[in-house]
Amino acid sequence: DAGVIQSPRHEVTEMGQEVTLRCKPISGHDYLFWYRQTMMRGLELLIYFNNNVPIDDSGMPEDRFSAKMPNASFSTLKIQPSEPRDSAVYFCASTSFERGTQYFGPGTRLTVL
């Protein structure tokens, strides 16, 4: 299995630009999680989906952040407009049941100038 795939691995953009992060979960996994990791705040859960439906988005920082899962094999996290404080590593993870082992992707390192 290829594992969780994220793209791009690195993204550098200017403040105010739209950023779209992509994730392909492991085939057969019903749950998909988006996380943000920074030195200051550690690992934070942003949102998670079950069977393509958002279950808990209470971790989404503000309206500039949105996430979609149009089908079982693809999810996006969009930031519009981006700000320097959004700079972080964004991880996607998937699992076959809610309390199960989460398999993390390699992450997208986002830098907003």
Place this chain on the structure above:
Amino acid sequence: TQLLEQSPQFLSIQEGENLTVYCNSSSVFSSLQWYRQEPGEGPVLLVTVVTGGEVKKLKRLTFQFGDARKDSSLHITAAQPGDTGLYLCIGSARQLTFGSGTQLTVLP
């Protein structure tokens, strides 16, 4: 709000030394997972503990879940440079709760 205090935050030791990392909470977890993360990679699961008092061993790593399922520890015996990384605990109850991580550096 559930909190999971992880300590120490940073740890730098010599090869061959032993160390213990702690995750403590006032809340009860149905399970707790330990992950290790290497630079440029996502966290990788090391172990899941479920039962109060449970002890699991993974080679030189020993994981323990507190009797009340509020705390957990990770003990590494005879640390090696390959153990270097960020160790994370994640507690699971009605919601997921994250430790802040322990950055371990093992010097040769």
